[in-house]
Amino acid sequence: MNSENASNISAQANSNHHFIEPRSSVHFRLALYIIVFLFSFLGNSIVIRAIFRLSGRKPLGYILVTNLGIAELGNTSLFTFNAAYEELGRNWIFGRFLCKIVLPLQIICFAAVGYTLASIAVYRWIMIAAPLSSRAISKIKAKFLILSTWAIGVAAALPALIKIDLVKDKTLKKTYCQEVWASQVHLHIYTIIYMTLVIFTPTVIIVLSYSMIALKLKQHIVNTKKKAKKDEWDTLVTSFSSTDLKGTDFRTMRLDKNEKPAHKLYALPMSVDVKRGNKTANHKGQSFELKPKASTQADTATSTEGRSEAKIIELENDLLKMIYIIVFISVICYLPIQIIFIMYEFALSTVEAWRYVNIVTRYSMWLTLLPSALHPLCYGTMSKFYAKVFSKVISCRK
Secondary structure, three states, X not given: OHHHHHHHHHHHHHHOOOOOOOHHHHHHHHHHHHHXXXXXXXXXXXXXXXXXXXXOOOOHHHHHHHHXXXXXXXXXXXXHHHHHHHHOOOOOOOHHHHHHHHHHHHHHHHHHHHHHHHHHHHHHHHHHHOHHHHHOOOHHHHHHHHHHHHHHHHHHHHHHHHHEEEEEEXXXXXXXXXXXXXXXXXXXXXXXXXXXXXXXXXXXXXHHHHHHHHHHHHHHHHHHHHHHHHHHHHHHHHHHHHHOOOOOOOOOOOOOOOOOOOOOOOOOOOOOEEXXXXXXXXXXXXXXXXXXXXXOHHHHHHHHHHHHHHHHXXXXXXXXXXXXXXXXXXXXXXXXXXXHHHHHHHOHHHHHHOOOHHHHHHHHHHHOOHHHHHHHHHHHHHOHHHHHHHHHHXXXXX
């Protein structure tokens, strides 16, 4: 949807004899497309492969990142058709079948990216607000969440799948791949539905999630400061109280007959001799053996489960600490084309009057692909787990 509207903007700009882009700029942008595609293809392929290196239960955060990698890889691969269509004269040479499926599949992948980022944001909030609840997410719930990110995209893409087709221009001897609607009213209705489902809803979820995270962290900082002041005061009171007990010999203290100790903490008399090597203690001629508690199968299973849970928590923390930069990159790179897209739909005259709309639109289209190349780099440099996987793949080690 975005790429087609961007194409229409460029067409309007060309027809009104706006700024003509130099060929050197076109060649430069094509080189950028190739670089982004290579980094995206290699990086996301490694990210998708990495999940299979985790044994046992897969942390939900890593499942979501893998889903994001699949969606971004699909989006980058499909966008090569649109890039060729745009940059080489807007003449569709790939046939009717690809015309029918490329744009709908792009919408599906784009929606999956947005809702996966939204799911990661919500999961990050749950990890901070209710850590125990995040551990209770079952495999069925995780699968349902992943399928939902794609199902919403399918719903948004169905109208485009029905309406898109080849349109031949006999005068210019060109073939266009575009949506054909009965009226502009129908197009605007679909545009509003598309924007609500694919753009606004995940954006609102992300903003709300990170706003609540910010409030939670602010509250945590305030509580930490209060606790630090209380601990400082308790330490001061304890230091003053301890000065009153100086010179007291606790070994000669005796309790009255009916007096009970203040704490359930008893020290052995000074005559007790403990021998750690023999694991025995002698007291007034009597001896007894200190035997360790027998380990049961249940204890072993509990210990193994505890270690597995601790590993999952460590992996989650390692991943989620860099989620902020992942979302930030996506927002910055997707924002320009969305602004142009909205202006095109609701302020067409303003867009047409702008001299540089053509070149800005095309670079904004390239910018939407940049996160798919930058995200794997972030994983490989900011996550210990992914850094090890990238290192092994680059050095050709198993």
